[in-house]
Amino acid sequence: MDIGKNIRIKDIAKLAGVSVGTVDRVLHNRGRVSDEALKKVTSVMDQIDYKPNLIARTLGSNKNYKIAALIPDPTVDAYWAQTNLGIIQAQAEWAQYGVTVDTFTFDIFDKNAFIGLAQEVLETAPDGIVMAPIFYHESLPAFELFRDQSIPYVLFNTNIPESQPLGFIGQNLNQSGRVGAELINLGQHESGTFAVLHIDEDVHDSIHLLEKEKGFREYFQEHRKHKFEIVDFILNPNDPSFDNQLEQLLADKTLKGIFVSTSKGTSVAASYLEKHGKRDIRLIGYDLLDENLKFLRSGIIDFLINQNPKRQALLGISHLVNHLMFKKSAPSMELFPLEVITQQNVDSYLGSGIH
Amino acid sequence: MDIGKNIRIKDIAKLAGVSVGTVDRVLHNRGRVSDEALKKVTSVMDQIDYKPNLIARTLGSNKNYKIAALIPDPTVDAYWAQTNLGIIQAQAEWAQYGVTVDTFTFDIFDKNAFIGLAQEVLETAPDGIVMAPIFYHESLPAFELFRDQSIPYVLFNTNIPESQPLGFIGQNLNQSGRVGAELINLGQHESGTFAVLHIDEDVHDSIHLLEKEKGFREYFQEHRKHKFEIVDFILNPNDPSFDNQLEQLLADKTLKGIFVSTSKGTSVAASYLEKHGKRDIRLIGYDLLDENLKFLRSGIIDFLINQNPKRQALLGISHLVNHLMFKKSAPSMELFPLEVITQQNVDSYLGSGIH
DNA sequence: AAATTAAATGTGTGCGTACACATTTTAAAA
DNA sequence: TTTTAAAATGTGTACGCACACATTTAATTT
Numbered sequence: 191m192d193i194g195k196n197i198r199i200k201d202i203a204k205l206a207g208v209s210v211g212t213v214d215r216v217l218h219n220r221g222r223v224s225d226e227a228l229k230k231v232t233s234v235m236d237q238i239d240y241k242p243n244l245i246a247r248t249l250g251s252n253k254n255y256k257i258a259a260l261i262p263d264p265t266v267d268a269y270w271a272q273t274n275l276g277i278i279q280a281q282a283e284w285a286q287y288g289v290t291v292d293t294f295t296f297d298i299f300d301k302n303a304f305i306g307l308a309q310e311v312l313e314t315a316p317d318g319i320v321m322a323p324i325f326y327h328e329s330l331p332a333f334e335l336f337r338d339q340s341i342p343y344v345l346f347n348t349n350i351p352e353s354q355p356l357g358f359i360g361q362n363l364n365q366s367g368r369v370g371a372e373l374i375n376l377g378q379h380e381s382g383t384f385a386v387l388h389i390d391e392d393v394h395d396s397i398h399l400l401e402k403e404k405g406f407r408e409y410f411q412e413h414r415k416h417k418f419e420i421v422d423f424i425l426n427p428n429d430p431s432f433d434n435q436l437e438q439l440l441a442d443k444t445l446k447g448i449f450v451s452t453s454k455g456t457s458v459a460a461s462y463l464e465k466h467g468k469r470d471i472r473l474i475g476y477d478l479l480d481e482n483l484k485f486l487r488s489g490i491i492d493f494l495i496n497q498n499p500k501r502q503a504l505l506g507i508s509h510l511v512n513h514l515m516f517k518k519s520a521p522s523m524e525l526f527p528l529e530v531i532t533q534q535n536v537d538s539y540l541g542s543g544i545h
Numbered sequence: 546m547d548i549g550k551n552i553r554i555k556d557i558a559k560l561a562g563v564s565v566g567t568v569d570r571v572l573h574n575r576g577r578v579s580d581e582a583l584k585k586v587t588s589v590m591d592q593i594d595y596k597p598n599l600i601a602r603t604l605g606s607n608k609n610y611k612i613a614a615l616i617p618d619p620t621v622d623a624y625w626a627q628t629n630l631g632i633i634q635a636q637a638e639w640a641q642y643g644v645t646v647d648t649f650t651f652d653i654f655d656k657n658a659f660i661g662l663a664q665e666v667l668e669t670a671p672d673g674i675v676m677a678p679i680f681y682h683e684s685l686p687a688f689e690l691f692r693d694q695s696i697p698y699v700l701f702n703t704n705i706p707e708s709q710p711l712g713f714i715g716q717n718l719n720q721s722g723r724v725g726a727e728l729i730n731l732g733q734h735e736s737g738t739f740a741v742l743h744i745d746e747d748v749h750d751s752i753h754l755l756e757k758e759k760g761f762r763e764y765f766q767e768h769r770k771h772k773f774e775i776v777d778f779i780l781n782p783n784d785p786s787f788d789n790q791l792e793q794l795l796a797d798k799t800l801k802g803i804f805v806s807t808s809k810g811t812s813v814a815a816s817y818l819e820k821h822g823k824r825d826i827r828l829i830g831y832d833l834l835d836e837n838l839k840f841l842r843s844g845i846i847d848f849l850i851n852q853n854p855k856r857q858a859l860l861g862i863s864h865l866v867n868h869l870m871f872k873k874s875a876p877s878m879e880l881f882p883l884e885v886i887t888q889q890n891v892d893s894y895l896g897s898g899i900h
Numbered sequence: 901a902a903a904t905t906a907a908a909t910g911t912g913t914g915c916g917t918a919c920a921c922a923t924t925t926t927a928a929a930a
Numbered sequence: 931t932t933t934t935a936a937a938a939t940g941t942g943t944a945c946g947c948a949c950a951c952a953t954t955t956a957a958t959t960t
Contacts, residue, residue: 196609196643198946209910214948224908241641246946249600252915254551286596288551365893372889377732409889528890534727534764535883538720553916564940569918579926579938601916607945 197240205238206230217242244516254288255514257507258311260321263295268479269453269499273322273347276503283504284511291507292316299391301325308332312339318356318510320503322347326397329353342513346506347499348398349523357509359502359524363398366495367405367451369528370474373493374447375410378472381417382446384410385439388424389455399451406449418446427458436462445471453477453497460485478531478539486536496529496539552595560593561585572597599871609643610869612862613666615676618650623834624808624854628677628702631858638859639866646862647671654746656680663687667694673865674698675858678705681752697868701861702854703753704878711868712877714861716852718753722760722806724883725829728848729802730765733827736772737801739765740794743779744810751779754806761804773801782813791817800826808832808852815840833886833894841891851884851894 199217203210208227215223216231223231264274274293281291292314296307304325311319312335319336323329323345333353336343346359374384386406388399407420423439425432439445440462448463448471450456456475463471464485474493475482485491505524512518531539554572558565563582570578571586578586619629629648636646647669651662659680666674667690674691678684678700688708691698701714729739741761743754762775778794780787794800795817803818803826805811811830818826819840829848830837840846860879867873886894 196946199948200946210947211910211949212908215909218948222908227909243604243643243946244641245600245604246915247948249598249604249915249917249945250947250949286599288598362893365889369887369889372887525893525896527884528893529882530885530887530890532724532727532885534720534724535885538717538880538883541880551916554918555916565917566919566940567938570939573918577938582938598916601945602918604915604945604947605917605919 196243197238198243199240202231202234202238202240206234244518247517248287248515251515252288253317253515254290255317255511256314257289257291257510258314258316258319259291259293259503259507260307260311260319261293261295261503262298262322262324265295267298267454268481269477270322272477272479272499273503276500277507279500280504280507284507287511287515289511289515298324301328304328305331308335312336312341316341318514319343320506320510321345323350323353324348324398326350342510344506344509346502347497355522356513357506357520357522357524359506359509359526361497361526361528363401364405364408366497366528367402367407367449368409369495369530370402370449371406371409371413373474373495373530374449374472375413378418378446379416380446382444383419383421383442384446385421385423385448387448387450387455387459388452389427389450389458390452391426391428402451419444425455440466440468440471447472447474450475453479453482456491456494457481457485460490464488464490478536483536483540486531486533489533492532494531494536496531498526498529502526551598552593553598554595557586557589557593557595561589599873602872603642603870606870607643608672608870609645610672610866611669612644612646612865613669613671613674614646614648614858614862615662615666615674616648616650616858617653617677617679620650622653622809623836624832625677627832627834628854628858631855632862634855635859635862639862642866642870644866644870653679656683659683660686663690667691667696671696673711673869675861675865676700677702678708679703679753681705684708697865699861699864701857702852710877712861712864712875712879714857714864714879714881716881716883718756719760719763721850721852721883722757722762722804723764724760724850724885725757725804725848726761726764726768728829728850728885729804729827730768733773733801734771735801737799738774738776738797739801740776740778740803742803742805742810742814743807744782744805744813745807746781746783757806774799780810795821795823795826802827802829805830808834808837811846811849812836812840815845819843819845833891838891838895841886841888844888847887849886849891851886853881853884857881 199210199213203213206213208230212223212227213231215221216228259277261273262270264271277291277293294307294311296304305328319341321343324347329350330353342356344357345355349358349360386403410418410420423435425435448459450459453476457479459475460473463473469489472492473490475491476495477497477499478494482491482494486494509520512520554565554568558568561568563585567578567582568586570576571583614632616628617625619626632646632648649662649666651659660683674696676698684705685708697711699712700710704713704715741758765773765775778790780790803814805814808831812834814830815828818828824844828846830846831850832852832854833849837846837849841849864875867875
């Protein structure tokens with residue numbers, strides 16, 4: 191049919207017996223077209239399958255887009271370091287298309303500084319923003335500022351749907367907790383105790399963590415026949431009683447497994463298990479951080495659930511670029527698969543570029 | 546630095562004090578340039594970071610690329626049906642860029658017809674080819690034909706590295722078998738038997754399957770402390786003794802788990818386990834086929850390893866388009882992660898568009 | 901009917917690259 | 931030195947779209 195040449199605006203104009211200008215006005219409905227001409231053009235449009243050449247469109251406009259990325263300081267946290275890698279990769283990928291990405295980092299212990307940073311971002315007048323809104327209350331006024339300037343923003347890691355972002359990239363946290371529960375439960379036949387550990391310097395994403403715990407508990411309500419107790423810890427490594435609390439937990443002879451809700455906490459828990467020689471306690475945690483990988487390979491950690499922070503950032507930026515540059519709209523919510531990482535498949539994840 | 550305008554060929558020409566034509570000749574080294582001019586241009590190139598505008602480049606050439614996809618008949622096999630979905634998605638994705646994908650299907654039971662099909666493909670004079678070379682010997686002459694016409698080809702599913710394709714998309718099969726072994730071994734404390742089942746109408750990808758088995762066995766050689774026996778079956782559902790062989794296997798009271806190496810065979814084995822009420826035997830299989838999902842959800846299948854045929858095809862075509870249209874080269878081998886699918890994370894895989 | 905204004909339509913140019921072709925410079929032959 | 935060929939370099943155009951601007955046509959007003 192359509193082999194060889196593609197249909198161009200010019201072709202439509204010829205078929206409709208009008209000029210390309212008129213076709214252009216119809217296509218983008220910017221008025222100033224007579225009913226007669228409109229009818230002629232739409233009639234042609236109905237018969238043929240016109241697909242605008244996105245390449246040509248983009249070449250014409252040829253704007254240099256500036257994107258701002260707001261993330262927690264990657265130098266003090268391995269999780270956000272991975273996020274940063276995603277930003278760097280996106281930067282490299284889109285540089286040829288004239289996209290620049292400026293990263294703005296904030297201190298996860300200093301909520302109040304956040305809004306100031308948002309202001310600072312605005313002063314650079316970016317064309318779009320990607321951010322990880324880990325401070326709920328402090329993010330809301332930032333969103334308002336962005337909307338006032340009608341700067342589109344994409345969220346990742348944590349969703350705040352009521353802010354109506356252009357898009358969200360992340361995971362279903364409740365389901366993530368369920369996966370954790372499933373993995374910890376696998377092949378456990380005797381009764382005993384499971385522990386859920388939230389290890390974090392701050393409670394900054396407690397909603398985040400509690401959502402996982404909720405899913406974890408739901409799973410057991412639905413699936414468990416035998417009697418199992420779930421104990422719950424919210425631990426701060428800076429708390430003087432931190433060591434004590436953990437040691438006490440490990441002293442429990444009936445302890446069968448530990449589910450750690452944070453990526454950083456995973457390796458902390460693992461080092462305790464290692465120190466006490468508790469290789470038989472199943473440990474489930476989050477993310478492919480170097481520390482975690484070490485413990486996964488040595489068998490202390492049994493499973494890691496991959497949140498793929500790198501890819502979250504990468505896709506967030508791609509989402510924005512597609513919107514700005516190609517005027518292409520992607521689904522407003524992209525939920526990543528809940529990847530289960532084991533000793534045997536971990537390398538296949540590390541090897542492949544995107545994942 | 547580089548904010549605002551990007552460096553264009555025109556800019557380089559001005560800086561070097563030559564014309565754009567000369568710069569063009571240097572960039573694409575098509576000769577006809579004096580040593581002096583060459584030096585001037587390369588000197589400028591060393592100082593600045595020129596990145597050609599891929600959009601403009603593509604617009605200029607503006608060829609309509611025709612890609613041929615060679616796959617087994619998707620109407621008779623759910624696995625290849627998924628592959629076909631990937632091709633269809635790629636088709637939709639690239640249609641706007643003037644790329645057409647023609648699918649050529651072959652009968653997996655008729656090896657001899659394959660070379661004829663390859664000939665047929667060549668007659669349509671495609672600009673590139675993606676194929677799943679499941680017939681090793683029959684594929685070799687096809688590759689030769691493609692190379693004679695210098696038509697680039699990308700392989701997926703099965704690799705034939707010695708044919709030096711433009712790229713390969715697939716998985717590490719040995720490691721895949723290891724993952725299967727790891728999952729089957731998880732939490733098994735008593736001694737017993739594990740079975741490896743190759744269920745397939747034909748032995749067409751036996752190398753494929755044996756590679757998985759090799760990895761499976763290697764894992765046990767390295768990890769198992771307790772005594773476990775591995776039994777091995779190569780089954781053909783069309784064989785009259787098929788039922789008997791399977792029933793006999795299930796009669797073994799020490800049987801702890803089954804690892805099925807094929808996607809289709811997975812649901813076949815599952816239906817037997819269901820029929821005999823053997824819910825305690827761990828079953829590991831391949832791929833998110835509808836049949837398999839049913840058994841995974843009902844708990845007959847414990848784990849599925851996702852080969853992601855859809856994405857393999859999708860990426861294979863993208864690889865080719867990037868090569869042809871954007872002259873961008875991707876890594877020549879893309880090994881997908883070995884995704885472990887469970888009851889609890891399966892929906893997160895089905896939901897997300899790409900995975 | 902002529903003049904004025906508004907509406908409708910058409911024309912032209914730039915975006916950055918690649919490539920064909922025209923022009924200039926240099927080297928070799930007469 | 932002039933002629934001729936070859937090498938080097940420069941110029942112009944197409945690719946498809948968007949948008950600014952020029953031109954034409956229709957509707958009002960004088």
